[in-house]
Amino acid sequence: MLSRQILQKITIRCFANDAIRKGLIGMVGRTPLVRINKLSDETGCEILAKAEFCNGGGSVKDRAALFLIKDAEEKRLIRPGGTIVEGTAGNTGIGLAHMCLALRYKCVIYMPNNQSQEKIDMLKTLGADVRPVPVVPWDDPDNYNHQARRFAESVENAVWTNQFDNTANKKAHIETTGPEIWEETRGKVNAVVFGTGTGGTLAGVGTYLKDKNPNVQVFLADPEGSVLFNYIKHGKLERTPGSSITEGIGQGRVTKNLAGAPIDDALAIKDKDAVEMTFRLLHEEGFFVGASTGLNVSAAAQVAKLMGPGHTIVTCLCDTGQRYYAKLFSRSVLQERGLLDCIPESYRSSLH
Numbered sequence: 001m002l003s004r005q006i007l008q009k010i011t012i013r014c015f016a017n018d019a020i021r022k023g024l025i026g027m028v029g030r031t032p033l034v035r036i037n038k039l040s041d042e043t044g045c046e047i048l049a050k051a052e053f054c055n056g057g058g059s060v061k062d063r064a065a066l067f068l069i070k071d072a073e074e075k076r077l078i079r080p081g082g083t084i085v086e087g088t089a090g091n092t093g094i095g096l097a098h099m100c101l102a103l104r105y106k107c108v109i110y111m112p113n114n115q116s117q118e119k120i121d122m123l124k125t126l127g128a129d130v131r132p133v134p135v136v137p138w139d140d141p142d143n144y145n146h147q148a149r150r151f152a153e154s155v156e157n158a159v160w161t162n163q164f165d166n167t168a169n170k171k172a173h174i175e176t177t178g179p180e181i182w183e184e185t186r187g188k189v190n191a192v193v194f195g196t197g198t199g200g201t202l203a204g205v206g207t208y209l210k211d212k213n214p215n216v217q218v219f220l221a222d223p224e225g226s227v228l229f230n231y232i233k234h235g236k237l238e239r240t241p242g243s244s245i246t247e248g249i250g251q252g253r254v255t256k257n258l259a260g261a262p263i264d265d266a267l268a269i270k271d272k273d274a275v276e277m278t279f280r281l282l283h284e285e286g287f288f289v290g291a292s293t294g295l296n297v298s299a300a301a302q303v304a305k306l307m308g309p310g311h312t313i314v315t316c317l318c319d320t321g322q323r324y325y326a327k328l329f330s331r332s333v334l335q336e337r338g339l340l341d342c343i344p345e346s347y348r349s350s351l352h
């Protein structure tokens with residue numbers, strides 16, 4: 001009960017835009033909205049991005065993590081000292097682990113056993129009980145998400161937060177990211193574009209902004225090997241070719257967070273464009289970000305071309321490149337995937 005009261009108070013304070021944020025929870029949301037300078041000058045559009053790596057746990061998923069815990073508290077599914085359980089291969093787990101430390105919950109993370117050791121080590125350092133399990137599809141009862149649910153059901157005072165289908169995730173973006181973008185652009189936003197994992201960011205921001213102004217265009221940016229591009233374009237859950245180097249985005253189904261989202265159009269973004277943009281952001285703008293950010297910004301540049309000069313297009317910088325050091329910034333991995341050539345020669349010296 002005490003934890004619930006603290007959470008509500010802190011959440012309200014984090015919207016007051018105070019200079020002093022109260023603890024780690026106070027560092028969720030109100031991220032800077034930054035202009036991507038060179039790209040904006042080139043396209044004649046204002047290409048803006050919420051710097052989500054500035055959240056307390058370092059990614060856009062901190063917003064969802066906080067709202068998923070808040071939802072469990074409000075529904076009295078968890079009491080102080082209880083256990084938060086989630087199936088996640090990445091940023092949601094990291095966000096939840098941070099929030100659990102700050103709010104004094106235990107954290108159990110089920111993940112596919114093909115994930116990088118870096119992520120497992122990081123989650124362990126953050127105090128999570130990490131349980132890698134064999135990789136099987138969603139419709140197999142042993143999929144990591146179903147194992148997470150069963151484990152939570154078997155333990156006293158535990159909750160499966162269910163980031164994919166619990167719409168508290170989308171609510172985080174309806175109540176925080178959407179209003180922030182509206183206020184910070186003074187209502188001058190013409191389009192938003194995001195890659196989607198659970199769909200929470202795109203659906204939440206899109207829902208809020210369309211409510212404010214139905215003319216705001218909402219674009220979904222989809223990586224290689226995901227079904228959502230074909231779903232939005234042709235109504236079919238058919239994968240595009242390839243298997244993307246991006247992490248945390250791309251889907252095989254329509255989650256409850258994404259269902260019914262007001263989406264105007266979709267863009268299929270190739271890895272070569274996402275990776276090229278990731279390195280441009282680093283070398284031309286100084287942002288060290290992951291490939292899902294490269295994909296978002298590459299998509300924003302495409303939207304700028306589609307709409308023409310004079311428009312304001314908003315996306316987000318999801319997390320930092322440090323989380324992908326062994327993969328995205330490795331010469332051998334990029335070479336294996338045929339992606340080395342898309343990085344300008346002069347930028348290659350930064351690879352290891």
Ligand SMILES: Cc1ncc(COP(=O)(O)O)c(C=O)c1O
Binds near residue numbers: 195200
């Ligand atoms: C790096 C990264 N970018 C983007 C996303 C997509 O966010 P959402 O789940 O809100 O669609 C995720 C989600 O896990 C992520 O980890």
